[in-house]
Amino acid sequence: MLDNRKKKILQAIVEEYIETAEPVSSKNIVEKHGIDYSSATIRNDMAELEKIGLLDKPHTSAGRVPSAKGYRYYVDELLNCNNISRQEIKYIQTQLESKINQIEDLTKIATTTLSEITHYTSVGIGPRAGGQEIQDIKFVLLGTRMLMAVILTENGLIKETIIKFDEDINQEQVDTLTYIFNNKLKGRPLTDIEGPFEEYMHQEMNSMLKVVKPVLEQIKKVLEEDVQVYTEGANKSFDLPEFKSLEVAKNFVNILNTEKTKQIIQILNSEDNNQEINVYIGDENSDEALKEFSVITFTHKDKGKDLGTIAIIGPTRMDYSKVISAMKYISQKLNEDETKRLDKGGNENNE
Amino acid sequence: MLDNRKKKILQAIVEEYIETAEPVSSKNIVEKHGIDYSSATIRNDMAELEKIGLLDKPHTSAGRVPSAKGYRYYVDELLNCNNISRQEIKYIQTQLESKINQIEDLTKIATTTLSEITHYTSVGIGPRAGGQEIQDIKFVLLGTRMLMAVILTENGLIKETIIKFDEDINQEQVDTLTYIFNNKLKGRPLTDIEGPFEEYMHQEMNSMLKVVKPVLEQIKKVLEEDVQVYTEGANKSFDLPEFKSLEVAKNFVNILNTEKTKQIIQILNSEDNNQEINVYIGDENSDEALKEFSVITFTHKDKGKDLGTIAIIGPTRMDYSKVISAMKYISQKLNEDETKRLDKGGNENNE
DNA sequence: TTTAGCACTCGAAGATAAAAAGTGCTAAAA
DNA sequence: TTTTAGCACTTTTTATCTTCGAGTGCTAAA
Numbered sequence: 001m002l003d004n005r006k007k008k009i010l011q012a013i014v015e016e017y018i019e020t021a022e023p024v025s026s027k028n029i030v031e032k033h034g035i036d037y038s039s040a041t042i043r044n045d046m047a048e049l050e051k052i053g054l055l056d057k058p059h060t061s062a063g064r065v066p067s068a069k070g071y072r073y074y075v076d077e078l079l080n081c082n083n084i085s086r087q088e089i090k091y092i093q094t095q096l097e098s099k100i101n102q103i104e105d106l107t108k109i110a111t112t113t114l115s116e117i118t119h120y121t122s123v124g125i126g127p128r129a130g131g132q133e134i135q136d137i138k139f140v141l142l143g144t145r146m147l148m149a150v151i152l153t154e155n156g157l158i159k160e161t162i163i164k165f166d167e168d169i170n171q172e173q174v175d176t177l178t179y180i181f182n183n184k185l186k187g188r189p190l191t192d193i194e195g196p197f198e199e200y201m202h203q204e205m206n207s208m209l210k211v212v213k214p215v216l217e218q219i220k221k222v223l224e225e226d227v228q229v230y231t232e233g234a235n236k237s238f239d240l241p242e243f244k245s246l247e248v249a250k251n252f253v254n255i256l257n258t259e260k261t262k263q264i265i266q267i268l269n270s271e272d273n274n275q276e277i278n279v280y281i282g283d284e285n286s287d288e289a290l291k292e293f294s295v296i297t298f299t300h301k302d303k304g305k306d307l308g309t310i311a312i313i314g315p316t317r318m319d320y321s322k323v324i325s326a327m328k329y330i331s332q333k334l335n336e337d338e339t340k341r342l343d344k345g346g347n348e349n350n351e
Numbered sequence: 352m353l354d355n356r357k358k359k360i361l362q363a364i365v366e367e368y369i370e371t372a373e374p375v376s377s378k379n380i381v382e383k384h385g386i387d388y389s390s391a392t393i394r395n396d397m398a399e400l401e402k403i404g405l406l407d408k409p410h411t412s413a414g415r416v417p418s419a420k421g422y423r424y425y426v427d428e429l430l431n432c433n434n435i436s437r438q439e440i441k442y443i444q445t446q447l448e449s450k451i452n453q454i455e456d457l458t459k460i461a462t463t464t465l466s467e468i469t470h471y472t473s474v475g476i477g478p479r480a481g482g483q484e485i486q487d488i489k490f491v492l493l494g495t496r497m498l499m500a501v502i503l504t505e506n507g508l509i510k511e512t513i514i515k516f517d518e519d520i521n522q523e524q525v526d527t528l529t530y531i532f533n534n535k536l537k538g539r540p541l542t543d544i545e546g547p548f549e550e551y552m553h554q555e556m557n558s559m560l561k562v563v564k565p566v567l568e569q570i571k572k573v574l575e576e577d578v579q580v581y582t583e584g585a586n587k588s589f590d591l592p593e594f595k596s597l598e599v600a601k602n603f604v605n606i607l608n609t610e611k612t613k614q615i616i617q618i619l620n621s622e623d624n625n626q627e628i629n630v631y632i633g634d635e636n637s638d639e640a641l642k643e644f645s646v647i648t649f650t651h652k653d654k655g656k657d658l659g660t661i662a663i664i665g666p667t668r669m670d671y672s673k674v675i676s677a678m679k680y681i682s683q684k685l686n687e688d689e690t691k692r693l694d695k696g697g698n699e700n701n702e
Numbered sequence: 703t704t705t706a707g708c709a710c711t712c713g714a715a716g717a718t719a720a721a722a723a724g725t726g727c728t729a730a731a732a
Numbered sequence: 733t734t735t736t737a738g739c740a741c742t743t744t745t746t747a748t749c750t751t752c753g754a755g756t757g758c759t760a761a762a
Contacts, residue, residue: 025724
């Protein structure tokens with residue numbers, strides 16, 4: 001357990017370093033952070049904080065820098081998570097209330113807003129469709145050899161895809177298709193489309209196989225692949241001093257490579273953590289590429305159902321207070337809206 | 352007009368510089384590019400090429416570097432635009448022939464493929480829907496207060512959007528909607544949805560206004576906004592020596608900012624140029640941010656209709672020969688496939 | 703018209719030195 | 733026991749100078 005003064009010193013160092021990106025000296029703490037002891041006293045405490053592993057020292061004659069563990073302590077114990085101004089609150093409200101037609105749009109807007117408020121790079125991924133219950137499936141014939149499948153889930157997620165055929169198909173076949181799919185799948189999780197349902201179709205619906213097979217394949221493809229990824233404000237990070245190092249900048253661009261981002265966020269989220277907001281600092285990240293960055297994520301959920309994940313990615317020297325405050329507020333706001341949305345039966349005004 | 356030797360020297364300098372990123376010396380040209388004159392002779396020619404503005408000199412004791420004008424001459428007069436290997440051709444074929452369901456997918460795959468072949472960053476934007484003729488419009492009721500509109504155009508472009516209502520709507524209203532829209536809009540360009548049609552609806556269809564108004568608004572929104580942008584291989588550029596300069600790297604990331612890319616490519620394409628492939632070298636770009644980069648674009652067209660634009664963005668020291676060769680091949684291949692696709696009536700196998 | 707030869711220029715790389723910033727420790731003060 | 737003044741020590745930063753090498757430009761001859 002740290003005594004009070006050490007806590008204050010750690011906090012001062014973390015906050016000063018977040019602000020200036022320069023190692024913090026004992027003198028600086030006395031002068032700028034109103035801790036009324038001599039610099040020698042501070043130095044002694046700093047040496048101890050370093051011994052416990054909360055601070056690092058770039059070299060002998062530099063000041064101190066928080067270690068990953070130091071940031072962790074700060075985030076867990078010292079951080080003010082209500083660091084958000086009236087203006088910012090107003091801005092978030094305006095943004096989130098703009099006209100939205102789908103859950104994906106909501107995630108996207110939240111992603112953008114978060115990046116704008118925090119000035120860090122944000123990444124959003126749409127909800128994983130997997131576990132959700134199917135509410136309705138529609139098939140629409142487009143021309144003679146093309147079909148559109150529209151799948152609605154309980155949470156208002158809408159997936160649509162185009163299916164093309166080698167031969168003409170007619171309205172009757174489409175109606176049968178609609179009937180079978182709805183009859184067998186309504187109320188079941190999306191994942192049921194693969195597995196038992198597929199087997200059933202193959203065995204019982206032999207006559208329809210020519211139509212059913214491409215449909216199933218295409219739907220499966222869409223459910224697997226189509227996780228939308230939004231990246232916002234990648235350029236903002238490049239103004240940060242840590243991006244002076246070409247190596248860091250390169251790694252960062254590599255991480256934002258869509259393929260990789262998706263993977264990473266999913267790894268992060270799968271790691272049990274059912275906290276509202278998850279913070280991964282530096283080498284706490286299991287992914288090698290992320291070890292010199294920090295990631296803060298939250299998943300917008302409703303009754304345990306995933307509605308999309310949003311993350312902030314930045315240097316370990318990140319303004320945790322600001323990011324976490326903004327996330328908390330956005331998260332809360334999304335939940336309010338969600339409640340409203342469901343109360344109204346999914347019928348927001350389009351105007 | 353350049354004499355033969357000067358042409359050869361210019362070509363040697365451009366190609367050597369593209370390969371090594373180092374200023375090229377007179378000695379290098381004699382030794383590595385089989386031009387059988389003394390270095391002094393080459394030096395004299397180089398001085399003249401510099402005087403005409405085709406070469407630049409970083410400083411007195413460095414070799415020469417092509418100027419934007421020099422690259423332009425090279426691209427227009429000296430370039431081998433058939434610089435593509437058997438292997439690469441094969442790879443492109445495989446990629447483009449993979450299962451594709453929509454024009455957007457095709458643009459996306461072509462964008463990815465181009466980046467993979469050239470090792471530069473590529474950007475693709477989906478077709479602008481604007482001018483295309485409407486082939487069919489479908490409305491699908493999803494629940495009681497939600498409608499999906501699906502618009503098919505003559506070229507197989509499919510746009511869909513969700514519309515939400517304040518009040519319940521019924522199947523009858525949807526049928527009326529379908530009838531009116533198709534009756535009035537089939538065979539007309541998409542742009543007709545705004546303007547005369549909108550006025551007509553407001554005047555004649557007063558009874559339906561509550562339903563029609565949100566529909567029109569949402570459709571207009573989708574047609575305006577929803578130009579897909581794909582960026583591929585942004586990380587590849589970061590290995591190029593010009594990206595050692597932080598300033599350059601930063602500008603580049605800024606350009607790839609989705610918003611901006613879209614804008615830029617559309618500016619580039621609006622500049623009359625109805626060439627198959629357009630090359631904009633360094634300060635030939637009107638956009639300030641692009642002046643230290645080169646952009647090569649082509650638009651995949653069918654009967655004058657825009658089916659998507661793909662661009663390569665890289666340093667002015669770009670391997671024009673390789674990029675242009677790859678683009679030419681992809682462009683040609685896309686046109687072949689397009690012909691096939693239309694012949695078959697838009698019915699590719701889904702398998 | 704071409705080329706050999708050489709003086710000249712400029713940047714890159716290395717060496718040295720002085721300056722600046724901060725710590726760690728010792729010994730004294732509170 | 734805790735705090736602090738003071739100072740030696742360490743390490744980075746910055747500036748200046750030198751040297752080295754690469755490459756040109758020009759002159760005069762082939």
